[in-house]
Amino acid sequence: KVLIIGACGQIGTELTAALRNTYGAENVIASDIRQSESEVFTQGVFELLDARNKEAIQACVEKHEITDVYLMAALLSATAEKNPEFAWDLNMNSLLHVLNLAKDKIVKKVFWPSSIAVFGENSPKKNTPQHTIMEPSTVYGISKLAGERWCEYYYKNYGVDVRSIRYPGIISWKANPGGGTTDYAVEIFHEAIKHGQYTCFLSEDTSLPMMFMDDAVRATIAIMNAEVTDINIRSSYNIAATSFTPKELTSAIQELLPEFTIAYEPDFRQQIADSWPESIDDSAATNDWNWSSEFDMKAIVSEMITNLNKRLG
Numbered sequence: 001k002v003l004i005i006g007a008c009g010q011i012g013t014e015l016t017a018a019l020r021n022t023y024g025a026e027n028v029i030a031s032d033i034r035q036s037e038s039e040v041f042t043q044g045v046f047e048l049l050d051a052r053n054k055e056a057i058q059a060c061v062e063k064h065e066i067t068d069v070y071l072m073a074a075l076l077s078a079t080a081e082k083n084p085e086f087a088w089d090l091n092m093n094s095l096l097h098v099l100n101l102a103k104d105k106i107v108k109k110v111f112w113p114s115s116i117a118v119f120g121e122n123s124p125k126k127n128t129p130q131h132t133i134m135e136p137s138t139v140y141g142i143s144k145l146a147g148e149r150w151c152e153y154y155y156k157n158y159g160v161d162v163r164s165i166r167y168p169g170i171i172s173w174k175a176n177p178g179g180g181t182t183d184y185a186v187e188i189f190h191e192a193i194k195h196g197q198y199t200c201f202l203s204e205d206t207s208l209p210m211m212f213m214d215d216a217v218r219a220t221i222a223i224m225n226a227e228v229t230d231i232n233i234r235s236s237y238n239i240a241a242t243s244f245t246p247k248e249l250t251s252a253i254q255e256l257l258p259e260f261t262i263a264y265e266p267d268f269r270q271q272i273a274d275s276w277p278e279s280i281d282d283s284a285a286t287n288d289w290n291w292s293s294e295f296d297m298k299a300i301v302s303e304m305i306t307n308l309n310k311r312l313g
């Protein structure tokens with residue numbers, strides 16, 4: 001049985017729905033610090049759970065006979081800069097609690113999300129390699145890099161079967177993101193449909209790696225279903241789909257919403273974005289477990305506008 005910790009987040013919400021479709025609602029337990037109003041959680045089991053509380057996690061695992069844990073709880077880049085100590089505590093200690101449960105054979109398999117935030121100013125910007133210089137300058141990136149090191153350590157020293165993916169910016173419409181630097185690429189669609197105008201907190205030429213949620217969820221399930229012998233990287237795999245700037249995204253939106261206009265007012269998140277790669281080399285994931293993305297920027301724009309138009313009426 002599967003436990004998702006941080007199930008009400010942007011990725012957790014859709015991961016919960018996808019895993020329940022795959023394994024049956026009764027086999028997928030959703031948990032978070034508070035329950036969101038998403039209809040995903042109206043059926044199936046939901047448990048209030050603080051990811052920083054090891055005893056509570058263990059009790060939940062034993063109560064529901066959990067074998068696989070997806071640990072999705074974290075503070076993202078922008079929020080973490082405002083709450084460094086809490087971000088470190090939540091992002092790091094939640095991982096160590098779950099890794100120790102796996103080390104003690106209480107849990108069989110672990111998924112843990114890393115991020116392109118593990119790269120820094122002096123990492124290669126274009127086609128950032130799987131193995132390269134990594135000097136993250138954000139609390140979030142530091143916690144994700146440290147987490148990757150712990151994942152590899154627990155695999156090598158205790159045989160823990162933990163698998164990880166470095167997510168790019170994730171774009172989705174079913175659940176709102178919380179506190180990310182890439183979230184301009186979600187907000188822009190809501191504002192375009194509701195107000196026809198958006199003031200972007202990044203500059204127009206800021207190119208960032210991005211991915212549609214369907215691709216991210218498919219990659220997550222794929223790596224967890226891969227044969228142990230296919231997983232050659234136990235820190236975290238680069239994955240990629242597309243890269244674009246706010247300017248390029250705006251042009252694509254204007255093809256469907258010609259009246260849409262954008263203004264640029266970069267804020268503190270510009271420095272975070274400037275420290276991240278422009279594009280990612282994900283050949284290791286392709287070679288090891290046949291990863292390939294399906295949504296390019298045009299497809300993302302079409303999905304977002306079609307679905308948000310329906311949702312926002």
Ligand code: VAH
Pocket residue numbers: 076077078115116117140167168169170179180181182183
């Ligand atoms: C953030 N969406 O912006 C997250 C992600 C690579 C970006 O880590 O913080």
